[in-house]
Amino acid sequence: MRKALTAVVGLLALAAGTTAALLVSGDTEAAAPPAPSTTATAAITRQDLVDTKTVDGALTYAGERQISTDAAGTVTSVAKEGSVVRRGRPLLKIDRKPLVLLYGNLPLYRPLRQGVDDGPDVEQLERNLKALGYGDDLTVDEHFSYATYLAVKAWQEDNGLPETGQVDVTQAVFLPSAVRVTDAKVSVGDRTAPGRPALTVSGLRRLVHVDLNTDDQALVKKGARVTVELPGGERIKGRVYAVGTVAKSSASANGQGDGNTTVDVDITLDKTPKTRLDQAPVEVELVSERHKNVLAVPVEALLALREGGFGVEIVENGAARLLAVKTGAFGGGMVEITGAGLTEGMRVGVPES
Incomplete structure (x- = not known):
């Protein structure tokens, strides 16, 4: 990839040799035209240049986040790094009881059971129960009904959880979608406690x-x-x-x-x-910048001048003369130049390959 302009300047200063010393300070051309220092030439072209930075x-x-559990006990299973966990599947198990992934944007900030106030977190739970095949008579709304209670118990039974009819943070975690496990912070056999980080997960994109x-x-x-x-x-x-x-x-x-x-x-x-x-x-x-319709030459045509700045060697009719130029954008191995007397189609000296 192209590097920063400073690197180009340093390289050119080494390659310029003594040719640049022929330019008289304050003038745009050499006092006496020298013989051509190179037999290879390239045309000055008019084109668009894009200046880039790497x-x-x-x-x-995407979407990296930490997962912890409020359960205390021994880790008996944990999702492997690199694995994908989808809705209804366990992220890890504590004392063989799973922490199950459910989909939703709201975190499980309160236990959900009969008698709780209506809310979007209840609807979120019911939507997951329906998607997982629980609660044929369940109406997905913001109310935790008796049908919700029965659906939760059935879900708990199938997942080896205590059949309480109540869902809390030791049993489930809500995330927007399926996740990829990027880092397992606990291993089978570890003791864990409420609030301890267990996994780092991310989205799939x-x-x-x-x-x-x-x-x-x-x-x-x-x-x-x-x-x-x-x-x-x-x-x-x-x-x-x-x-x-x-x-x-x-x-x-x-x-x-x-x-x-x-x-x-x-x-x-x-x-x-x-x-x-x-x-x-x-x-x-x-x-970083796009320069349109500018005069450009190959980067290797630039000569670092003793007085500072750069010049190019104009080759015409078998003779060569140095012309001071100002540089602009660099891109695609080309560099923008401006200077008195420059025109499209002129030939400039370049090192022979």
Whole structure:
């Protein structure tokens, strides 16, 4: 991938040699035209250039969150890392009693039983019971009825739970959809207690996360197109899905004070990556600026000048002259140049390959 402009400048300064010394400070051309220093040339073209910047990111899954249980006891089963858990299936078992995944956006913030106030959490439970095949006579609404009580007992019996007719946080957890287990924080045989983290789970959609330096925040906006390079060289187009609004600081190398200040950027991919890695480092190519209808030459045509800045070697009728130029956007191995006397179609010297 293309690197930052500073890296290009350093490389050019080494490659320029003594040719650039022929330019007289303050002038745009050499005092005496030298003989051509190269026999290879390239045309100055007029085209659009896209300036890009590459940043580091990480391939991961969307919607990561921590799962804990209020049950106390011994872990007798736990979902494996990388496995997918769907509605009605256990995430783990404590003393052989399962913590079952149910679908919903509301957390289970109170025990649900006969006599509780009507509410959307009751409806959420009833919708899951119906989807799992319980409660033929159950009406899905916000009221915990006797039919709800019977459906809960049947569900508890099938899952090896105490048949109380009441659902609480030791038995079920509500999440928006199926989850992928990304990290098991407990193992079979571990003792667990209320509030102890047990699993880290995520959604099933792949995405790329970038901790973007706040200095580069102007490079991204929601919906912007990017290119992601994955391990093995696979390149996939993506789109910025979300840009954080809160900056966060990371510790510096010595652990004192702040290192970089970053914002969270999440990117969705246009297709599923070939890699089977759950998480992997990637590079993200951001478009920082688009320059339209500019004069451009191959990057290797630039010569670093002793006085500072850059020049190109104009080759005409077998003779060569140096011309100072200003650089603009870099992209696709080309660089934008401006300067007095430059026209499309002129030939510039380039190193022979």
